[in-house]
Amino acid sequence: MFDVQNLGSGYGDVQILSDLSFEVGNEILAVLGANGAGKTTLLSTLAKVVPVREGSIAWQGQDVSATPAYELSKRGIAYVPQEGNVFPNLSVAENLSLGALVGTRSKQERLDEVYALFPRLAERKDQTAGSLSGGEGQMLAVGRALMQDPQLLLLDEPSAGLSPLYVDILFENIAQARKSRNISIILAEQNAKKTLEIADRVLVLSLGRMHLLEPAKGLSMKRLMKAYHI
Template identity: 50%
Template sequence: MTILLEARDLYGGYGGADILKGANLRVEADEIVVIVGPNGAGKSTAMKAIFGLLRLRKGTVIYQGEDITNAKPEQMVRRGIAYVPQEHNVFPSLSVQENLEMGAYLMKGDLRPRFDKVYSLFPRLAERKRQAAGLMSGGERQMVAMGRAMMIDPKLLMLDEPTAGLSPKLIDETFERIQDINAEGIGVLMVEQNAKQALAIASRGYVLATGANRHEDTGANLLANPEVAEMFLGG
C-alpha cells in the first residue's frame, strides 16, 4: 500500500520544552489510523506539528513523497490535507452553508459538487443549511466542522478528538461518518479519547506516552493486547 503521510523522529513543544520526544507514525492510503494515550502524551501536539501549527525542533514530515516539515497550514490545505481541531472548529455566527463555503476559500470552480458530497454524507446539515452553526448541538457542530474540511476534497483528513463531549449515540454516529469518509478513499489520522471504539474501526493504531511511541499495531491487536488494555484503555 502507498504511504500517504510519514512522520519521523518528531521533537517539539511549547516554550522551549519538548512534548514530542521522537514520535513516529505513518498513514497509508485509504487507512484509518488512530493515536491514543494518556493526557499529556503528545497526541494533539503531534497533529498540530504535522499540520504546521507548531514548529518542530527536529524531525521530518513526508507527504506523498515530499518533505513538508514545518510548512504552513495554508500550504497543507493546498496539498489536500484537512485538519479539524477539537475546539473552535466552526464559525458560530455563520450559517452551515457559509461555514462550508469558508472551508473552500482556496478552491476554484463550481462548488456545487462539493456541497452535494458533504450534504450526502451529513443529511442533517442539508436540512439546516441556513441555521447559524452556533445554535446547533455539539454533535451537529462537529458535523459542520468535518463537512467544512471535506470541502477541499482532501486526500488526508486529520481529526483531533472528534467525539469529545458527545453523547454515546452521537459518538457512534460520528464514527460511522468517519468510516463513510474513509470509504471514499480518504486517509484518516485521528486522535481520540474514546480509544476502544476508535481502535475498533482503525486499520492501525499508535499508543503514545511521554511524547514517544509505546505501541504500534493493528487496531484489533492493540485492543487484544493486555498491557495496552490495562495501561491505556481502562482494563
C-alpha cells in the same frame, strides 16, 4: 504517503513530543492516549500550527517540515482542531463554503456530497453554527474539512463531549467518508473502544512518546491499556 521521522515538538522551553516515527497510508490511523499524552500537540505539529523542532515530515514524497499550514491545506491536508473548529456566527452553509476555498471541483458538487453524508447539516444549513448541538457542530467541522477534498484528514478528538449515540453516528460517517473518498485519516481520540472499531492501525502516545504502533484488528484492550500507562 505521509512519512514522519524522529519528530519532536513542544512549546517554549517545554519539549512535549520526542522521537515519533510512523507512516500513514490509505487507512485510519488512530492516535490514542490519556489526557495530556500529547495527541493535540502531535496533530497540531503535523498540521504545522506548532512548528517542527526535530525530525521531519514528508508528504507525497516531498519534505514539508517547514511548509506553512495554509500551503499544506492547498496540498490536500485538512485539519480539524479539537476546539474552535467552526465559525459560530456564520451559517452551516457558510462554514462549509469556506472549505471550498481550496480545491478545484464545483462548490455545489462538494456541498451535495457533504449534505448526503450528514443529512442533519442539510436540514440546518441556514442555522448559525453556534446554535448547533455539540454533535452537529463536530459534523460541521468534519464536513468543512471534507469540503477541501483532502487526501489526508487530521481529526483531533471529534467525539469529545458527545453522547454515545452521536459518537456512533459520527464515527460511522468518518469511516464512510474514508471508504468513499479513498483518503488517509489520522484520528486522535480518548475513546479507545469505539475508535478500535473503525481504525486500521493504532498508535499509543504516553508522555509524548510512542508506546505502541500496530493493527487495530486483534489488539486487546489489556495490551492497549498497558501502553497507556507506561
